[in-house]
Amino acid sequence: MPRLNLLEETRYEKLPVTVYPDQQIASVEVARRIATLIKSKQQQNENAVLGLATGVTPIKVYAELVRLHRDEGLSFKNVITFNLDEYYPMKPDAVQSYVTFMNENLFDHIDIDKANVHIPDGTLDVDAVAAFCLNYEKQIEELGGLDLQILGIGRTGHIGFNEPGSAPNSGTRLVTLDDLTRSDASRDFGGKENVPTKAITMGIGTIFKAREIILMAWNQKKAPIIKKAVEGEISGEVPATYLQLSDHVEFILDEDAASELTRFDTPWLVKDCVWDNQLKKKAVIWLALELGKPILKLTEEDYNTHGMAQLAVEQGPAYNINIDIFNQIQHTITGWPGGKPNADDSQRPERANPARKRSIVFSPHPDDDVISMGGTFIRLVDQGHDVHVAYQTSGNTAVWDDDVLRYVEFAIDFNHSIGEDTAKLQGLYEEMRKFIDSKLPNQIDTQEIRNVKGFIRKTEAISGARYAGLQDDHIHFMALPFYETGKTKKNTVGEADIQLTIDLLQKVKPQQIFAAGDFADPHGTHIVCFNIIVAALNRLKETEEWVKDCWLWMYRGAWHEFATHEIEMAVPLSPQEVIRKRNAIFKHQSQKDTPVFPGDDAREFWVRAEDRNRDTARLYDLLGLAEYEAMEAFVRFKF
CATH class of the missing domain: 3.40.50.1360 (Rossmann fold)
Structure with missing residues (x-):
C-alpha cells in the first residue's frame, strides 16, 4: 500500500x-x-x-x-x-x-x-x-x-x-x-x-x-x-x-x-472501499443513525457529506441503495423462528420445510437459554417444533455458599418430616459449614459442596425449561468435563467434551441448532462451548447426511448484542412474551438479585436481557421499520 x-x-x-x-x-x-x-x-x-x-x-x-x-x-x-x-x-x-x-x-x-x-x-x-x-x-x-x-x-x-x-x-x-x-x-x-x-x-x-x-x-x-x-x-x-x-x-x-478504530469501523471516512453487501449495509445503517433519519429518507447529499459519495456513485442513486438495504433488514424480521409452514421462504431467514423441526438450544451455563433467547425458545415450543435444550456445563462455580447451607438445611428438615434418619446428612452439613466458615478466597469447594451447587442450578434449569414448555426427556445435562474443575480456571477441551456433544447430536439429529455466540462473555465459557459444538459438527458432517440440512444459529447472552447490520434473524416479542421470558429467567433464583459473577454490569440478568431486546427493537424502529416491544437477534454460522 x-x-x-x-x-x-x-x-x-x-x-x-x-x-x-x-x-x-x-x-x-x-x-x-x-x-x-x-x-x-x-x-x-x-x-x-x-x-x-x-x-x-x-x-x-x-x-x-x-x-x-x-x-x-x-x-x-x-x-x-x-x-x-x-x-x-x-x-x-x-x-x-x-x-x-x-x-x-x-x-x-x-x-x-x-x-x-x-x-x-x-x-x-x-x-x-x-x-x-x-x-x-x-x-x-x-x-x-x-x-x-x-x-x-x-x-x-x-x-x-x-x-x-x-x-x-x-x-x-x-x-x-x-x-x-x-x-x-x-x-x-x-x-x-x-x-x-x-x-x-x-x-x-x-x-x-x-x-x-x-x-x-x-x-x-x-x-x-x-x-x-x-x-x-x-x-x-x-x-x-x-x-x-x-x-x-x-x-x-x-x-x-x-x-472500533475508524479505519476498521467506519472505513468510508478515511478511504475508498470495496463495497460488498455487508459493508454497504453497515454504512447505510450508520448514516441513518448518525443523522437520526429513517433509511428511506436518506438523500444524495447525506451520502456525499458523510464520506459515502463513492458508494452513491458506484451503486446509486442513493434512493435505490436505501430501498435495497431497507428490504434486507425487513426480511430479517420473522415471527416464525423455526420457519413458517407453507410459506414462500425465499426472503425469510429460516426454511419453511420441514414444517416441524427438531431443534436443540445449547446453553453454556444453565440460564443462558432463557436469558438470551427465552422468547424465541418459548415461541419454538408454542409453534409445535420438537425442541430440546442442552445445558453444557453445571455452572456450579456461580452459586453462593449460603445457598448451599440453605438447601441442605431444607433437605434435613424434609427428611426429618417424613421420618428418615438425618444423622448422616446432619454430619455432612456440619462439615460443609465448617469448611465454608474457614474458606479462603477462590479456594476449591469440597466435592459435596460442588455437587449441591450443581444440583441447585440443575433444578432451576429444569424449572425454566418446563416453563418454556419442554418435557423432561427433552432436557439434557451434559456436564462437559472441561468445566468441572471447581475453580474459575478451566481445563483445556478434551475428546470427552466433543464426544458427549456428538452423542447428543446423533441422538436428536436436529435441523436447527441455537448456540451462544457471545464471545465477549468475560468468563470465556461461551466461546469454549461454541467451539466444541463446531468441532462436533465438523466431524459429523463427514459421515452423517442430516448435518447438511442442519442450520446453526448464534444468539448472544447477557453481555452484548449483535450489531444491527450483522443480524440475520430478528424475532419480535410482544409485551406478553417479554413477561413470559422474564418469568422463565426468574426460575433461576440463585442468579437473581446479585449473582456471584455479575461482570461489570450491575443490572440483574433479566433487566439486561430486556433492555438489550428493547434496544434492538428501538434501532429497527429508528431505521424506519415496524415498532415492536422487543426483539431477539440471531446470526447464522456457516460451518
Whole structure:
C-alpha cells in the first residue's frame, strides 16, 4: 500500500498501531522482538532490562519466550526484569499474586537469575512502601533505564495500575484501584470484596522513560478503550492517552481489539472501499443513525457529506441503495423462528420445510437459554417444533455458599418430616459449614459442596425449561468435563467434551441448532462451548447426511448484542412474551438479585436481557421499520 494511502487511513490515529489477524500471531511477533533485543544485548555483552506486565494479555508472549528458550536455546542469563505492579497487600505465594503469575508463566521455565527479577513487594508495612518505591526507581535508573516496556491496558484505560486521574510524570507509588478494575479482577479472587483496594505500580513517568514501549490488547472487550487511547484527546481520565506523547511507543492489537478504530469501523471516512453487501449495509445503517433519519429518507447529499459519495456513485442513486438495504433488514424480521409452514421462504431467514423441526438450544451455563433467547425458545415450543435444550456445563462455580447451607438445611428438615434418619446428612452439613466458615478466597469447594451447587442450578434449569414448555426427556445435562474443575480456571477441551456433544447430536439429529455466540462473555465459557459444538459438527458432517440440512444459529447472552447490520434473524416479542421470558429467567433464583459473577454490569440478568431486546427493537424502529416491544437477534454460522 502506498505510504500516502496508509497515512490517510490512519489519520485519526495519534500513535503507531500494528494490527495482526489474531493474538497468537501478534504474541509470537512481540516475543520475537524481545528475543532479538536479548540476543543483541548478548552480542554486546550487555544486560537487557525489561519491564514486564501481568494479566491475560501477555500470557502467549511468555509462552513463546519459554518455547524459544526450550527449543531454540534463547538464554535469559543477561536479562534483568522489573514488573509493573503488584496488589497491596499481597503475599508472594498467594494464587493471585503477580509473583506467582510470573513464576508460573515465565520465570520457572527459563534460565533467568532470580536475583535479576524485581517485582513490587506486597508484604511491606505501609510506612515502608514509599522508600521501597523510591529504591525501585533508583534501581531502574542505575541500570540505564528500561530497554523495553510491555503493557496491557485495562478497560478504564489504566496502564500498570495507573488509574484515571494519574499524573503523566508519576513515579512508582501506592495507588487506590478503580472500582471497575476490582470488578474485572473479582473472578480471580472469588468476589470483588476479596480484591485488594490498593496496589504498588510503576508510574506513567517511569514507563515513559523506557526506550521502547509496546502496548498489547486482544479481543472485542478492549476495542472501546483502544479507540479512546489511540484516537481520543489526551486526558487523565484515560491514562493510556499519555502514550500519544511518546516517540517510542507502538500499539500491537488483534483485529478484534482494533475493530472500533475508524479505519476498521467506519472505513468510508478515511478511504475508498470495496463495497460488498455487508459493508454497504453497515454504512447505510450508520448514516441513518448518525443523522437520526429513517433509511428511506436518506438523500444524495447525506451520502456525499458523510464520506459515502463513492458508494452513491458506484451503486446509486442513493434512493435505490436505501430501498435495497431497507428490504434486507425487513426480511430479517420473522415471527416464525423455526420457519413458517407453507410459506414462500425465499426472503425469510429460516426454511419453511420441514414444517416441524427438531431443534436443540445449547446453553453454556444453565440460564443462558432463557436469558438470551427465552422468547424465541418459548415461541419454538408454542409453534409445535420438537425442541430440546442442552445445558453444557453445571455452572456450579456461580452459586453462593449460603445457598448451599440453605438447601441442605431444607433437605434435613424434609427428611426429618417424613421420618428418615438425618444423622448422616446432619454430619455432612456440619462439615460443609465448617469448611465454608474457614474458606479462603477462590479456594476449591469440597466435592459435596460442588455437587449441591450443581444440583441447585440443575433444578432451576429444569424449572425454566418446563416453563418454556419442554418435557423432561427433552432436557439434557451434559456436564462437559472441561468445566468441572471447581475453580474459575478451566481445563483445556478434551475428546470427552466433543464426544458427549456428538452423542447428543446423533441422538436428536436436529435441523436447527441455537448456540451462544457471545464471545465477549468475560468468563470465556461461551466461546469454549461454541467451539466444541463446531468441532462436533465438523466431524459429523463427514459421515452423517442430516448435518447438511442442519442450520446453526448464534444468539448472544447477557453481555452484548449483535450489531444491527450483522443480524440475520430478528424475532419480535410482544409485551406478553417479554413477561413470559422474564418469568422463565426468574426460575433461576440463585442468579437473581446479585449473582456471584455479575461482570461489570450491575443490572440483574433479566433487566439486561430486556433492555438489550428493547434496544434492538428501538434501532429497527429508528431505521424506519415496524415498532415492536422487543426483539431477539440471531446470526447464522456457516460451518
